[in-house]
Each structure stands twice: as C-alpha cells, then as structure tokens.
Amino acid sequence: MTAVTISANTVTRSVAVWTPSIHAFLNHLSAQAFEGAPNVVSLSHGCEVLSLVEGQTYNYPLVGEIASDQVLQSAARLQRRLHDASMSFIHQFAVSDMPWMLESDLPWEVMCHGDFAPYNVALTEGAVAGVFDFDTLHPGTRVWDLAYSVYCWAPFKTNKVDRLGSLTQQALRAKSYCDAYELDTAGRLQLVDMMVRRLQYLVDFMRSSADAGNEDMQRCIAEGHVHSYLEDINYLIDRKQVITTALCE
Known part of the structure; x- marks a missing residue:
C-alpha cells in the first residue's frame, strides 16, 4: 500500500x-x-x-508457475527456515518493547512474517527464492503465521478471482504446504480454527484502522475486501472437518 x-x-x-x-x-x-x-x-x-529480492513476482489469480505444487512446497520450506532462524531473535531482543504493526496474544515462538503469501515472494528456476514486504512482522506462534500462509496458498478463498480449484484440490494443496513445512499433527488439528481466528483479526484490524482515518484501509473496505474475508471465514467453518481430515491423512 x-x-x-x-x-x-x-x-x-x-x-x-x-x-x-x-x-x-x-x-x-x-x-x-x-x-x-x-x-x-x-x-x-x-x-x-x-x-531487491530478485525473481518473478505474481498476484492473484494464481496462474502458471506460481500455482505449481513445486513452488508451493518451496514456499513452505522457506517459511520454515525463516521461523527457525527467528527463534534466536526472540531470545536476544526485547520484542515486547519494540513497535510492530500487528500484535498477537499467543506465546512467542518465532517472528511471524504476517503476510507470507504468493504476492510477497519471488521465484527463480521454479522455486521461491525469497520473501519481501516485512511490514507485518511480529512475534507469535508458528501456527498463527502458517494459518494465513496456508489460507493464501491453498487458497481457501471464495472470491471468483482469488479462488483456485475445488475444495478437494485446496485441501490437498494445504496438506502439501504443511508436509513441506513439517508441521506436526497438533498444529494441523488447530490450523482451520487458527485460520478463522487470523482472518477475523484481519477484519477487525482493517475496520479499526479505517475508523482511525487510514484512507488505504477505507479504500480496501469500500472495494469489498472485508466482505470477502467474512465469506472466507464462513467457508472455512463450514468445511473444517473435510479440510482437517485431509491435513492429517
């Protein structure tokens, strides 16, 4: 923005x-x-x-190389490396005293990128080579950060431009992301609930920012983004069992 x-x-x-x-x-x-x-x-x-993080960049709709399972898995592996590398930052810095755009009331395990999505990565030779736009960086849990990433990469979106494939295909992509990240069973079991919580947090953040006079957020809401997120929340809630079963198979 x-x-x-x-x-x-x-x-x-x-x-x-x-x-x-x-x-x-x-x-x-x-x-x-x-x-x-x-x-x-x-x-x-x-x-x-x-x-500059060099490479090819994309946005929704996910078409071409960015939609491949190879790219999706490479994104998950990079996010895992980022989380692992961030653990020492949590221990060495007083992160509670540092300003961040976003906040999390969850235990601080890692530094969350906050927006590790297809539009914030660069591809080279058929794989994600780097991630950029760290404005939404903040401390939190692995699953909190993964929740938004999996939501974006599956993607569990109802907007006709943003959506990709059937529910079965989306769930399989979500599982592939979790497999490449090496997310444990406990994390997979809470992932859908965390996606819902993360999207509601985003909706609340956008609304409060708009009420405070943020014109960018006011424009986003006027363009229908909040409505789309609320639709996606309902989509996830209604299909929680199907998605969770696929994640844990």
Whole structure:
C-alpha cells in the first residue's frame, strides 16, 4: 500500500514507526547468512533502502508457475527456515518493547512474517527464492503465521478471482504446504480454527484502522475486501472437518 521505487538492485520505501524493529530483524537474518530476505542498505530522510529480492513476482489469480505444487512446497520450506532462524531473535531482543504493526496474544515462538503469501515472494528456476514486504512482522506462534500462509496458498478463498480449484484440490494443496513445512499433527488439528481466528483479526484490524482515518484501509473496505474475508471465514467453518481430515491423512 506504500509507494515503492526500484532502482538497480535496491528498493526505496517510506518508513513507519515499526521500521527500525524490522531492520533489527533483517540485520539479524543477515548476520546468520540467511538467504531469501532483503538486506538493509540505509535509513534516512524518512525513507528506507533495501536490497531487491530478485525473481518473478505474481498476484492473484494464481496462474502458471506460481500455482505449481513445486513452488508451493518451496514456499513452505522457506517459511520454515525463516521461523527457525527467528527463534534466536526472540531470545536476544526485547520484542515486547519494540513497535510492530500487528500484535498477537499467543506465546512467542518465532517472528511471524504476517503476510507470507504468493504476492510477497519471488521465484527463480521454479522455486521461491525469497520473501519481501516485512511490514507485518511480529512475534507469535508458528501456527498463527502458517494459518494465513496456508489460507493464501491453498487458497481457501471464495472470491471468483482469488479462488483456485475445488475444495478437494485446496485441501490437498494445504496438506502439501504443511508436509513441506513439517508441521506436526497438533498444529494441523488447530490450523482451520487458527485460520478463522487470523482472518477475523484481519477484519477487525482493517475496520479499526479505517475508523482511525487510514484512507488505504477505507479504500480496501469500500472495494469489498472485508466482505470477502467474512465469506472466507464462513467457508472455512463450514468445511473444517473435510479440510482437517485431509491435513492429517
């Protein structure tokens, strides 16, 4: 939702109050030689400069390479590596004192990207090579972050542009994502409920931001995004047993 300027191998964006927190995390990843996230180049005059995560980018509808099971599995493996690498950040930094765009009242296990979705990754040679747009970074649980990712990658969406395949195909894609991530049975059993909770959180966040005067959120609501999320919540609730069974097979 913010203006982005790409020049050579860098991306320039405006900053927010949580930008220093995100930079601390990205620098932490860089110190661990983590590949697949942008590096911080500079921060000055209200702008941040990050390294460009190179590769092909996509958006909904998921058509072509981004819709392949190979890409989906590579996304899940990158998210697992990101979560694993973030655990030391939780221990080394006072994350409770750092500003974040989003919040979670769940136990802090990892740093959640918050929007690890098809439109925020870059592909090279048929696999996800990197993820960008860490604005929604915040501490939380693995399943909390996975819930939104699986929802987006399956995708369990009712919008005619965003949806992909039948319920059976969506559930199989969700299972493939969980398999590649190596999510345990306990996580799979609570995943649908967590997707519902995560989407309701998003709806509440959008509404409160719009009420506070955020014009971007006001526009999103006017475009029908909240309505779509509420429809998706009902879709998940009504099909919880089918999806959970597929996830655990």
